[in-house]
Amino acid sequence: MVIGNSASMLNGAPVTTQDIDLLIRDTRLNRRKLARFAEEIGGSAPRRVSELSNVEWIEGDLAVPVEIHFDRISGGLTFSSIRSRAHLVAVGDEKLAVAALADVIRSKQAANRPKDRAVLPILRDTMAVKTKIE
Amino acid sequence: MGRKGGRSRSTAKRSASRRNGARGGRPRNAELFARTVREVCIALAPQVPQIDPGDLNLIVRCLLLPPARRAVFVTRRKDGRYVF
Secondary structure: OEEHHHHHHHOOOOOOOOOEEEEEOOOHHHHHHHHHHHHHOOOOOOEEOOOOOOOEEEOOOOOOOEEEEEOEEOOOEEHHHHHHHOEEEEEOOEEEEEOOHHHHHHHHHHHOOHHHHHHHHHHHHHHHHHHHHO | OOOOOOOOOOHHHHHHHHHHOOOOOOOOHHHHHHHHHHHHHHHHHHHOOOOOHHHHHHHHHHHHOOHHHHOOOOEEOOOOOEEO
């Protein structure tokens, strides 16, 4: 499932990002899929961002790295809760499960890093406009 | 019988086509899209006065784009140049 600012973009927010964040369930099958995915994008094996974090990243031929989050993200958001509000977005021949903008905002509020605080105003504005348009 | 092609002789139709497109005929898709964005912004602006008009324009544009055109990733070609 696509989360983070990639999800914001696919939700229509005018933002950019330096990575692609994915949220998956931490299962043996998914670990195998992840290794295959890394291979397909010509990337490194997934490795931890830091010792203190369970987030992993893949450096590949995509020019931006792919960050993998397992089971939950900031804001107490679990895979199931995010998936229940996610929607499918067609990109080329693929359909991507994309986290709802409200969930991206909630996780960024909770993470509260400078880069999250920088992007929150435009995400909130997008949310307000989206609500009016829909 | 009926119209056999060629330009319409109606002045009203000819002037309408001049209004719609710069050189007559249907306006380009980009023109139509820009008009729609502008119309939506005008309608929404009073409802979201806290949003800067420039930001509102950006947001509405992104929301009205088809999802596949919203995400722009930079990728490196084999020749080392970067493309969208």
